[in-house]
Amino acid sequence: MRPACYFVHSEAYKQYKFNDEHPFNQKRLDLTLDLMQKYELIKPNQFVEPRYATTEELELIHDPNYIEAVKKCGESEKLPIIAASYGLGTEDTPAFPGMHEATSLIVGGTLRAAELVMSGECDHAVNLAGGLHHGFRGRASGFCVYNDCSVVIAYLRKHYDAKVLYIDTDAHHGDGVQWAFYDDPHVLTVSFHETGKYLFPGTGKIFERGDGQGFGYSINVPFEPFTEDESWLDVYEQVLSEAARGFKPDVIVTQNGCDSHFLDPLTHLSCSMEIYRQIPKLAHRLAHELCDGRLIATGGGGYDIWRVVPRAWTLLWAELSDQGFSDNPAIPSEWIDRWQADSPVQLPPFMFEAEDVLPDIPRRPEITSKNKLYIEKALLHAPK
Numbered sequence: 157m158r159p160a161c162y163f164v165h166s167e168a169y170k171q172y173k174f175n176d177e178h179p180f181n182q183k184r185l186d187l188t189l190d191l192m193q194k195y196e197l198i199k200p201n202q203f204v205e206p207r208y209a210t211t212e213e214l215e216l217i218h219d220p221n222y223i224e225a226v227k228k229c230g231e232s233e234k235l236p237i238i239a240a241s242y243g244l245g246t247e248d249t250p251a252f253p254g255m256h257e258a259t260s261l262i263v264g265g266t267l268r269a270a271e272l273v274m275s276g277e278c279d280h281a282v283n284l285a286g287g288l289h290h291g292f293r294g295r296a297s298g299f300c301v302y303n304d305c306s307v308v309i310a311y312l313r314k315h316y317d318a319k320v321l322y323i324d325t326d327a328h329h330g331d332g333v334q335w336a337f338y339d340d341p342h343v344l345t346v347s348f349h350e351t352g353k354y355l356f357p358g359t360g361k362i363f364e365r366g367d368g369q370g371f372g373y374s375i376n377v378p379f380e381p382f383t384e385d386e387s388w389l390d391v392y393e394q395v396l397s398e399a400a401r402g403f404k405p406d407v408i409v410t411q412n413g414c415d416s417h418f419l420d421p422l423t424h425l426s427c428s429m430e431i432y433r434q435i436p437k438l439a440h441r442l443a444h445e446l447c448d449g450r451l452i453a454t455g456g457g458g459y460d461i462w463r464v465v466p467r468a469w470t471l472l473w474a475e476l477s478d479q480g481f482s483d484n485p486a487i488p489s490e491w492i493d494r495w496q497a498d499s500p501v502q503l504p505p506f507m508f509e510a511e512d513v514l515p516d517i518p519r520r521p522e523i524t525s526k527n528k529l530y531i532e533k534a535l536l537h538a539p540k
């Protein structure tokens with residue numbers, strides 16, 4: 157029997173590495189895969205190797221001059237003068253050797269996932285190294301060089317003429333993807349993120365709704381800082397269900413950044429592990445209800461690589477491979493034994509947090525009622 161879900165992965169994904177001090181750390185892929193394996197959630201026949209995206213594929217989204225600049229930055233010892241005008245070699249997105257190849261492999265991994273799903277070899281495919289949603293047409297931004305989400309959507313448009321629903325639940329606004337398809341009514345982008353008032357990249361306001369033919373096909377929910385599970389999920393479920401059913405996609409692409417957790421060091425939301433059980437559950441249900449199951453899932457942000465990312469992405473995989481947890485299992489002791497010595501923090505004992513470790517939320521009713529107002533506002537011009 158064919159597996160319903162494939163896992164696109166390569167050891168070479170770790171070559172996407174800025175430097176030792178940088179918060180974007182691909183060790184999280186090792187920690188996640190090992191946790192999935194210790195739970196016995198993945199079988200050998202579910203692994204698929206990524207391929208490299210071709211220059212032609214990258215050019216579906218990216219400016220040829222920008223691609224040239226990325227190649228140059230990855231080849232030269234010294235930063236080329238042109239780097240700065242392409243957002244390369246900054247503190248956020250430093251240049252590193254082989255950066256063109258390393259990012260092309262990640263983009264190719266998401267393309268591979270799309271090929272598997274669209275050919276009917278599986279219902280869903282997961283590429284956790286992907287989710288580089290801040291990459292722009294001609295500029296690197298926010299730890300992202302090429303934008304695999306945008307490239308795969310353009311690829312699905314070109315080769316399959318598919319209507320694509322893009323769901324972005326990273327704590328940061330999915331700006332690169334939104335702007336790439338801002339005037340396209342065949343791509344509905346829905347981004348749930350912490351308000352840009354205090355957080356990079358600053359966009360993702362409720363009134364960013366698309367332009368021209370694409371008006372109504374960009375949806376944004378900017379959550380208040382300190383938003384917790386109940387409010388987050390209430391808004392997510394109502395906005396996404398209604399928008400998706402109105403749009404009727406042929407395929408769903410999800411970006412599963414897991415930096416909305418209260419332990420994440422870069423953001424200010426107060427969610428727990430519970431949202432990472434519920435987020436893929438709804439996306440999964442909608443995929444089967446609306447588009448014959450076709451769903452391509454990518455990773456994204458997530459900067460507590462020890463306590464948050466491995467658990468969140470294990471929950472994503474468990475859901476899409478029909479092994480979702482209904483209880484609160486202990487973290488396998490073999491996993492803790494293997495990694496605790498390397499970890500600067502105490503590793504968690506269970507998949508979900510106990511009530512008493514969740515943060516106290518000042519102004520909770522005020523935050524909840526403010527978020528609630530966004531449901532109607534976000535859906536005001538959504539496809540019906």
Ligand SMILES: [Zn+2]
Nearest residue numbers: 326327328457
């Ligand atoms: Zn993020």
Ligand SMILES: [Zn+2]
Nearest residue numbers: 160279449476
């Ligand atoms: Zn399924």
